[in-house]
Amino acid sequence: MASQSLDITRRSATTTQPPNIRGDVPQVAKLIDISKCIGCKACQAACMEWNDYRDKVGTCNGTYNNPPDLDADQWTVMRFTEYEPEAGKLEWLIRKDGCMHCADPGCLKACPAPGAIVQYGNGIVDFHEEHCIGCGYCITGCPFNIPRLSKKDGKAYKCTLCSDRVAVGLEPACIKACPTGALVFGTKDDMTHHAEGRITDLKSRGYAQAALYDPPGVGGTHVMYVLPHGDKPEIYEGLPKDPHISAWVSVWKGVTKPILGLGLGVIALGGFIHYVTKGPNEADDEDAKEDEHEGR
Amino acid sequence: MKAADRxxxxxAQERANHWVVALLFVLAGASGLALFHPAFFFLSNxxxxxxxxxxxHPFLGVLMFLSFLGLMVRFWSHNHYTPAxxxxxxxxxxxxxxREEGLDTGKYNAGQKTLFWVMVTTTILLxxxxxxxxxxWFAPYFPIGLLxxxxxxHSLSAWVLIAGIFVHVYAAIWVKGTVRAMTRGDVSRAWAKKHHPAWYREISK
Known part of the structure; x- marks a missing residue:
């Protein structure tokens, strides 16, 4: 997959085709099998190490969520939920949260800075912080509440799916660190196939609703979950059931703006046409007449 | 024509206030359009x-609003609609x-008044x-749905305001003798009689 980082499917605030001559780059995906995750946070540590960021040491908020939330310096977090499927039964749900790498990325759609957000041919959605202007529009565009503005430099950050590693044929750092095989990485087809096997296994163990989470509302994602309770994604710390780019964002960034931009041009042109057809509205001739009349 | 006839x-204060608002409108408008659509991003240069x-952009916008408050206070009472x-x-x-013969327009016509209220509404919404x-500074304190x-x-209000200002500027070019009212402060008697007869009668009393 050499030079795949030069294949760009989409580029923020760009209305022409980005460099993309190959076009048949394999689609990649990370599969997170929630039923295999033990919450060890090795992936969190590996992410910090490879991407070389260090969130400030916070305080314990009474849960295992530590740090409690994503940040510009924390691109993935384990989210722990104590779930009672029925009275007297307890399941500890652990979801690795981070960018889902949507096929139809809301962040990229919302971004006004050319080239600050790109989507590579392999499906990875990446922020190029040197082009980021710090407006935070990506935050409004994202259906998963992922991007965070850094307090240090005012730029937006999120998981890159280790695009730098993937570009040279390595798997993302979190995958490499996972000790249970809960995280796997490969082409999206392979990961979908792998998930099918896992789901069959889960169903045979009593999880009748086990399912793959690859939400079609955002065109599918390049980070997918195997959910034991596939019918209730929201129990996994609010994983949205049917995520899609907000209608407000679509109105804001869809056809409206080109039409409104054109509208301003039409108004300006309309003024010019009015001037050359109807002519100016002058009162000074009458001034002169009046002056004559009054003998001045 | 003698100067005294004007x-x-x-x-001078009203003119100064108007042009401060106008300048800030151009700056806030251009810096905002840069974020409105990629076609205008070059304006950020x-x-x-x-x-x-x-x-x-936000500082220019707040300054525009504060200076527009001055115009709002000065012109508010002249902009109530009348039967005329x-x-x-x-x-x-x-x-x-x-063909505006027979229209008994006061200091402002209905178009100007409408524009005034459009500007009041849009600047408050903006x-x-x-x-x-x-x-x-403020966005992190609000829920994403509200953002x-x-x-x-914000972008629709800005568009309405910009479109309104286009009309405002064109009307000043179209109706001769109008620009001078805001640059030098005076108009000719004929201008006042033709475009704002009711205002002319009022000030001639």
Whole structure:
């Protein structure tokens, strides 16, 4: 997959085709099998190490969520939920949260800075912080509440799916660190196939609703979950059931703006046409007449 | 024509206030359009690039609102609609064709009054929605759902305001003798009699 980082499917605030001559780059995906995750946070540590960021040491908020939330310096977090499927039964749900790498990325759609957000041919959605202007529009565009503005430099950050590693044929750092095989990485087809096997296994163990989470509302994602309770994604710390780019964002960034931009041009042109057809509205001739009349 | 024959329409303070607002409108408008659509992103170059554009735009906007408050207070009482305005709106086609005889217009016609209220409404909406989406100072305190609504309100209000200002500027070019009212402060008697007869009678008393 050499030079795949030069294949760009989409580029923020760009209305022409980005460099993309190959076009048949394999689609990649990370599969997170929630039923295999033990919450060890090795992936969190590996992410910090490879991407070389260090969130400030916070305080314990009474849960295992530590740090409690994503940040510009924390691109993935384990989210722990104590779930009672029925009275007297307890399941500890652990979801690795981070960018889902949507096929139809809301962040990229919302971004006004050319080239600050790109989507590579392999499906990875990446922020190029040197082009980021710090407006935070990506935050409004994202259906998963992922991007965070850094307090240090005012730029937006999120998981890159280790695009730098993937570009040279390595798997993302979190995958490499996972000790249970809960995280796997490969082409999206392979990961979908792998998930099918896992789901069959889960169903045979009593999880009748086990399912793959690859939400079609955002065109599918390049980070997918195997959910034991596939019918209730929201129990996994609010994983949205049917995520899609907000209608407000679509109105804001869809056809409206080109039409409104054109509208301003039409108004300006309309003024010019009015001037050359109807002519100016002058009162000074009458001034002169009046002056004559009054003998001045 | 003698200078004494000219009628004062705007005081020096009113003119200064108007042009401060106008300048800030151009700066806030251009820096905002840069973020409105990629076709206008080049405008951010006039402000030192995308990041400077993003930093400066909200401050320019707040300054525009504060200076516009001055115009709002000064012109508020002149902009209430009267029965003569209804007649003006009914004969809008005549007005566009330079046939405004018989219209008893006061200091402002219905078009100018409408524009005034459009500017009042849009600048207030721009201020409120703009503060909500202002990174990094205020936006983090609001829910993302509200940010999404606010950016739409902000860009639509801005569009209406810009479109309104286009009309405002064109009308001043179209109706000769108008620009001088805001640059030098005075208009000719004929201008006042033709375009604002009721105002002319009032000040001639």
């Amino acid at each position: 009628i004062s329409r705007y005081s 006039f402000f030192g690039g995308g990041t400077w554009d993003r930093i400066l 305005d209804r007649e003006w709106l009914r004969r809008f086609r005549d007005v566009l064709n330079n 201020l409120i929605s703009g503060i909500i989406i202002w990174q990094p 999404r609504v606010a950016v739409v309100v």
